[in-house]
Amino acid sequence: MLFARDVPDLPFPDEADTLQVLWCPLDHEPYFQPHTIVRWRGAEAVGSLLIDAPTPDPDSDDSYLPMACVLSPERVEEYPAGWGLPAELRQRIWAWEDGFPNPDGWGYFSHLSSAPGSKVGGWVSWIQDPEQVECSKSHEMAHLLTIASREFDIENGKRWAPIEERSPHAPLEIQEPTDLMIQDAGSLYLFVCLKCPDLPVNSLSQGS
Structure with a gap:
């Protein structure tokens, strides 16, 4: 609820x-x-909540x-997942991720979308x-x-x-x-x- x-x-x-x-x-x-x-x-139409859930x-x-x-x-x-982005923007994100040191593997699609x-x-x-x-x-x-x-x-x-x-x-x-x-x-x-x-x-x- x-x-x-x-x-x-x-x-x-x-x-x-x-x-x-x-x-x-x-x-x-x-x-x-x-x-x-x-x-x-x-x-107001819901009323009081049950203390114990029904079996x-x-x-x-x-x-x-x-x-x-x-x-x-x-x-x-x-932010939108990869499928919700224009193809050109997806390519820019992949290029961005490949273009800087990232030893911990952080990326847009796993951690920001x-x-x-x-x-x-x-x-x-x-x-x-x-x-x-x-x-x-x-x-x-x-x-x-x-x-x-x-x-x-x-x-x-x-x-x-x-x-x-x-x-x-x-x-x-x-x-x-x-x-x-x-x-x-x-x-x-x-x-x-x-x-x-x-x-x-x-x-x-x-x-x-």
């Missing part, structure tokens, strides 16, 4: 200030991912049941080829939310791992804080249509 006060850049429909994302912890076609339901609501259905897939953890949102600055992991808004960090997502009225949809199996890998963790938890080898318990596994170390992407008044949401997933 996300509140407008905590994510001021997130678009909300009129008279709504709360985003709830629910999912069924079983595989659903066509992407073999959890089926998601999104609700835009007013906070999951015994048929639930354990890989879709997150481990309890603390969410600490942080605003970051990121789209942030990996779970996030709200920003550029999509695709695992496979980029996909264009459209709503039922054929409007191109914008990235709303990513729920990731892993927050980073050993290489891009040099840039994106929290400073408080950073280590040379990005331990597994930091890479996978929620213990979720979507497809094969994949991500579930949610997209919102900003042209439709009710802000409909679609989802898809990719695996590694």
Whole structure:
């Protein structure tokens, strides 16, 4: 659940200030991912929060049941991934990276472009080829939310791992804080249509 006060850049429909994302912890076609339901609501309609989470259905897939953890949102600055850049600019970046001493292997595509992991808004960090997502009225949809199996890998963790938890080898318990596994170390992407008044949401997933 996300509140407008905590994510001021997130678009909300009129008279709504709360985003709830629910999912069924079983595989659903066509992407073999959890089926998601999104609700835009007013906070007063949500009521009091449950102290104890309901017991999951015994048929639930354990890989879709997150481990309890603390969410600490942080605003970051990121840039488009390589696929989102003009070919001429990609060539300039490669030439720039090749043109100066870089013993630690830092580069634009791993350390400066789209942030990996779970996030709200920003550029999509695709695992496979980029996909264009459209709503039922054929409007191109914008990235709303990513729920990731892993927050980073050993290489891009040099840039994106929290400073408080950073280590040379990005331990597994930091890479996978929620213990979720979507497809094969994949991500579930949610997209919102900003042209439709009710802000409909679609989802898809990719695996590694």
